[in-house]
Amino acid sequence: MECVRKLTNDLYWVGADDRRLALFENIHPIPRGVSYNSYLLLDEKTVLFDTADWSVCKQFLENVEGVLKGRKLDYLIINHVEPDHAASIEEVLLRHPETTVISNEQAFTLMDQFGYRVEGEKQIVVKEGDTQKFGKHTIAFVAAPMVHWPEAMVSFDLTTGTLFSADAFGSFGALGGRIFNDEVDFDRDWLDDARRYYTNIVGKYGPFVMDLLGKASQLDIKMICPLHGPVWRNNIKYIVDKYIHWATYEPEEKGVLLVYASMYGNTESTASVLAAKLAEKGMTNIAMYDVSKTDISYLISDAFKYSHLVLASVTYNLGIYPKMLNFLEDMKALNLQKRIVGIIENGSWACTVGGLMTEFLENNMKAMTVLQDGVTINSRMTGGQERSMNDLVDGILNSMKEA
Numbered sequence: 358m359e360c361v362r363k364l365t366n367d368l369y370w371v372g373a374d375d376r377r378l379a380l381f382e383n384i385h386p387i388p389r390g391v392s393y394n395s396y397l398l399l400d401e402k403t404v405l406f407d408t409a410d411w412s413v414c415k416q417f418l419e420n421v422e423g424v425l426k427g428r429k430l431d432y433l434i435i436n437h438v439e440p441d442h443a444a445s446i447e448e449v450l451l452r453h454p455e456t457t458v459i460s461n462e463q464a465f466t467l468m469d470q471f472g473y474r475v476e477g478e479k480q481i482v483v484k485e486g487d488t489q490k491f492g493k494h495t496i497a498f499v500a501a502p503m504v505h506w507p508e509a510m511v512s513f514d515l516t517t518g519t520l521f522s523a524d525a526f527g528s529f530g531a532l533g534g535r536i537f538n539d540e541v542d543f544d545r546d547w548l549d550d551a552r553r554y555y556t557n558i559v560g561k562y563g564p565f566v567m568d569l570l571g572k573a574s575q576l577d578i579k580m581i582c583p584l585h586g587p588v589w590r591n592n593i594k595y596i597v598d599k600y601i602h603w604a605t606y607e608p609e610e611k612g613v614l615l616v617y618a619s620m621y622g623n624t625e626s627t628a629s630v631l632a633a634k635l636a637e638k639g640m641t642n643i644a645m646y647d648v649s650k651t652d653i654s655y656l657i658s659d660a661f662k663y664s665h666l667v668l669a670s671v672t673y674n675l676g677i678y679p680k681m682l683n684f685l686e687d688m689k690a691l692n693l694q695k696r697i698v699g700i701i702e703n704g705s706w707a708c709t710v711g712g713l714m715t716e717f718l719e720n721n722m723k724a725m726t727v728l729q730d731g732v733t734i735n736s737r738m739t740g741g742q743e744r745s746m747n748d749l750v751d752g753i754l755n756s757m758k759e760a
């Protein structure tokens with residue numbers, strides 16, 4: 358049975374949810390599943406926007422046929438060739454040999470590389486600024502390079518103001534029938550997954566996202582149809598504002614992400630002392646994680662969210678504790694910048710980790726301000742470190758006031 362949603366009088370969602378996949382891109386846990394969105398326009402010509410992952414291909418094809426109701430499929434527009442969207446191209450073309458595929462040159466090259474064969478005469482190659490009329494609807498094509506693949510483009514319906522945004526504005530999370538942003542409590546149920554999706558998958562490419570947002574600001578966008586997650590049919594400023602924060606690496610909130618690396622609990626309890634002292638002074642917007650047992654995608658997401666970061670780590674064989682080093686490397690890889698950082702270091706005989714983390718932040722990342730007042734403990738915290746702990750607390754709070 359097809360499972361579709363009608364978005365407007367002639368536009369349908371024909372995608373599908375995947376709740377079986379455990380790791381998106383075989384990296385990021387998706388406990389709430391993920392949706393692979395595809396859209397079908399029934400104008401004088403019929404137009405399918407992107408396909409869906411192989412895992413939901415049968416449901417997706419059933420949805421397409423359920424909406425076509427025997428009509429031909431005239432066009433397939435491919436905005437993005439990543440297999441979670443393009444893997445079903447061949448199955449569509451096998452069932453619809455009449456279809457012409459519209460995409461850009463680099464996308465066709467990638468389709469060929471992935472074996473999504475589209476015969477030359479069935480291709481229309483477009484570039485930035487090209488348009489295509491399908492009856493009432495005219496679609497304009499806008500390049501969106503590195504959001505997050507080089508071939509990515511978005512398609513804008515000049516007639517209705519609908520932006521088919523590829524992976525931009527996407528989110529982890531299965532839709533469960535509720536396709537529109539105003540059919541869910543987005544802040545409560547979706548924002549964390551939208552941030553975790555963006556920061557871990559697109560986060561590195563902030564400047565490219567800003568280029569796309571610059572182009573989008575010239576368009577009168579009325580609805581956003583992303584390839585994952587809810588369709589935005591109102592309150593578009595809200596999600597664009599989130600994207601501007603994330604793409605410019607500006608924190609969303611004044612608060613503290615407190616990440617500790619501890620093997621026997623002493624560094625953890627020192628981190629808890631910091632959290633308690635911050636809370637006592639009224640700063641309760643704190644997210645605290647054990648770096649060893651928290652999936653790194655959640656740490657990255659909160660590192661984009663909060664203004665301040667505290668890294669509390671053991672020294673490990675004269676180096677940075679491996680799991681903490683992974684986190685630092687991932688923040689660097691995703692271009693995170695513009696954060697104020699507090700350091701707590703622990704060592705029992707040769708404590709080096711504080712200096713090493715400071716060096717990493719200052720030498721490898723942009724605009725990371727490491728607070729002067731760090732805390733050094735030898736095996737476990739004692740009263741002797743109370744003063745430096747209080748200085749760290751004040752350093753965090755004063756820098757929050759100045760920010």
Ligand SMILES: Cc1cc2nc3c(=O)[nH]c(=O)nc-3n(C[C@H](O)[C@H](O)[C@H](O)COP(=O)(O)O)c2cc1C
Nearest residue numbers: 619620621622623624672674675704705706707708
């Ligand atoms: C495998 C291992 C290697 C360590 N290497 C160092 C080191 O090179 N220098 C040092 O001062 N302490 C070292 N330590 C001690 C830790 O940095 C830390 O002081 C101790 O684990 C207590 O902190 P915790 O309870 O948070 O784990 C090491 C501990 C372990 C278990």
